[in-house]
Amino acid sequence: MSMPRKAMQELGFQACCLRCDAPDESGVARCSPCIQHHRNIREVLASAPPDDPLYQLAKEIMAMAAEPHRYDHDEVHGRALIEQQRLAGALVGERVQPSADDIEALFEQQRAKRQQNALQDIANQNPWKDQPLPAEQAQEMAKKTWELEGEENEHYGARTVPSKPIQKVDRSERSGEDTTLTDRIHASAAAQAKSNLDETATEIFEELEFKERQSRREELKSAMKEVKELVDDDLEF
Known part of the structure; x- marks a missing residue:
């Protein structure tokens, strides 16, 4: 049993490494031709006709082998997929449980780190985003906003009267959600x-x-x- 090689993981055939009898060492001569062979298999599957039942079965089995935890409930291949997960777990080793001090240090690190917000920090160029506008300037701005040439804008809030009749939109050809x-x-x-x-x-x-x-x-x-x-x-x- 060997640790799955990165190339085999990318191809979706890491299950082969878990059942390989080659030594678990880097640079093993057997790995290169094996990886190339499985790469050729992937190319054959990719170029296969999508409606061919044999190739469709091969793709489904490859999907199961690539992610056994999603398909270990399968009635036919479930036991093999569970065994594959057991083999992979045996190579990981025992995980060290974090202590209370480690967790507290992680929280403190996250609190100290300031996350940049693209909308607030970059896009928002409002000069008063960090402190409110002084009352005098706010009052002056309000006068300029609500007045038009010294008079109140009489059209504010008034209903728009269209100069032409608005035709009803025909929605009969809209199929809705695709x-x-x-x-x-x-x-x-x-x-x-x-x-x-x-x-x-x-x-x-x-x-x-x-x-x-x-x-x-x-x-x-x-x-x-x-x-x-x-x-x-x-x-x-």
């Missing part, structure tokens, strides 16, 4: 959050996340349709 685009955006955000994956792996995980969201949405639509049919049946006399 659920496909929404799921695609959320899937892309979830894939981009995985910083340990390369570009190809990110695309694969994004596609899997998108299909999962679409599947859940279809299940919800089906359930809502059944509820609507039940309600409609109850209302019929």
Whole structure:
């Protein structure tokens, strides 16, 4: 058993390192051809047709191996994924529990650190943001604001009377929320959050996340349709 190499983690095949019998040392000669072999596998999966059931199964298994904690409830592969997590945990070692002094020091460090706010510190160029405006200047500014050439602005607060009739907007062609685009955006955000994956792996995980969201949405639509049919049946006399 070896510590997963960084390249294998980026490819999503760190499970192979956990089950490898090579010595856990840096610069092992066996690692380079192994990494290249798995990189070729990734390229084959990336260029495979998306509707091929065999390649789809391979992508799903790769996703499970890359993130076993998300799929260890699987009825078929759950035990293997739990074993993979156990092997990874054995390499980490025992974690040292922080003491009360360490926690207190961390809080003090966070209190002393001032976080810069882009809106308040950079964009806000108001000269009175740190201290209020003097009363005399505030009164003078109020007079200039509410008066127009020595007279009060009589149009302030008045209702706008349009010179032309406003036509009603036709909204019949508006479909509402684009659920496909929404799921695609959320899937892309979830894939981009995985910083340990390369570009190809990110695309694969994004596609899997998108299909999962679409599947859940279809299940919800089906359930809502059944509820609507039940309600409609109850209302019929």
